[in-house]
Amino acid sequence: MQKSVRLKSFELIAQDINSVDVSLLHALSIGVGWPHRPKDWDMLRRAGRGIVAVDGIGRVFGSAMWFPHGDDFATIGLVITSPRTQAQGTGRWLMEQVFEQCGDRDLSLNSTHAAYRLYVSLGFTKEAIVYQYQGDVAPKLPPLPELNGQLHELSNDNVEEINALDTRAFGTDRGKLLALLAEGASVCTLRRGDEIVGYSMCREFGRGHVVGPIVASNDQDAIHLTAVHLKDLAGRFARVDTREKGLFAEFLQQSRLAVSETVTTMSKGRRFLNRKNGEPAVYGLAGHAVS
Template sequence: MGRTVRVKSFELAAKDINEVDVKLLHALSIGVGWPHRPKDWNFLRRAGHGIVAVDGIGRVFGSAMWFPHGREFATIGLVITSPRTQAQGTGRWLMEQVFERCGGRNLSLNSTDAAYHLYLSLGFTKEAVVYLWQGEVASSLPAVPVLDGELHSLSAENIEEIAALDERAFGTNRQKLLALLAEGASICVLRRGGETVGYSMNREFGRGHVIGPIVANNDCDAIHLTAVHLRDLAGRFARVDTREQTGPFADLLQQSGLAMSETVTTMSKGRRFLNRKENEPWVYGLAGHALS
């Protein structure tokens, strides 16, 4: 696929996302109603790679990012096309640019409803639905089950403590990303019998805070790892992206003042991405739609 594409009467070219003023990226995401702040874009540029579609005078009409984890896997996100070019093939062109740069990696992404059929046509298959729970956290949280283990805070310098656990849950090593997330996050770990069996992060994002990743073996552990952050965020805006639509974990979110506002679809190209096993670590809360 060529490095340029013609849209109506003008030509768009692929440009490295790091060469574009972050204000233009912020305007692009605002144009489609996404909550990313300039500092969120800057973080994502540190965490991954990306391209933007620009015209001859530097206007940005689209973006796409990918986040490699080793040589065999990457997540894709921030695939945005401006309303002016959404029906002109820009999204397909951006994705083909990403494919070229990702080589033969297995890929995963979280698709909006609007982009779903495009990704199907590009060879992605549906795996699961992600539910976005968000809102102002209630001043009083619901009762939680008895805690099995001990909760402790974790410093960013000790992030290696959760790396192996996260790899079992996520399916591949993403310690580099965890280290970046940890720079601006409060981190809680659950230890049981001297072993770390779960963790969660809480960091600023968009309109308020995002709680994620959340990794745990079961609903009870996930509830405690989430509630510890919800208590700190009482009265403030928070979001949790999860594949739990119902059940005890979803009940906690709803009873804490969050509402399920929208969904996206987890899709993969190549090997299957999700592989949930009973009593094994599972990603209850995503780091973000782009990061998964």
């Protein structure tokens, strides 16, 4: 695989994403209007692998990361090219480097509008739309449906208790990622009897807080698992990424979170999304990169 690419006036070389200072990655994401803080980049580098496109004097012009979940599946994210190189094939070259590292894994990603045609040309197919809800949370949340079960705070030391439920919802084991996400996060579970039937996390990210992942079997459970965090964020900036359209989406809107943009969930290889009625599902994404 070609480890360098020649642009109009200079050459870019592929390097491991851990080889550059996080400030350069932060500047790259700021340049395209993405909200990632240095802390967010650090966490994502711990969770996955990736490359950067660097010129001869160490400037970073692009990035691409992938996050292995087991041996046969990975998500792709943080595919960024600086405005200076966006029309010169850098994105395709970065993706070719990722494909080489991922091997035969099935893949999924969430595509921006700008990158959609590139991913189609690389063999990805559309599965669903993700709605990014965000804004300053209402001082008072809308009325909630009746709670079926008990909400409990989960210690970060016991986050493995949600792994089996999450695997059913997500489709593969992502226990390592959940442990990283739980560091510094508040985690809530919904129990019916002795069984955990749903959970949610809330952590600092970007401009404020993100509530996600959220895993539940129905809209009512998902609403309670989200509200338990939003009530503590009244008047503060929060974000929820979801593929839902029904009662759960209405609750987010009534909590004064509005759709700011959309991205498209796509897959290459086996189909990623396989939701079944009555089964646990991912109501809120952990993030666009890790899904």
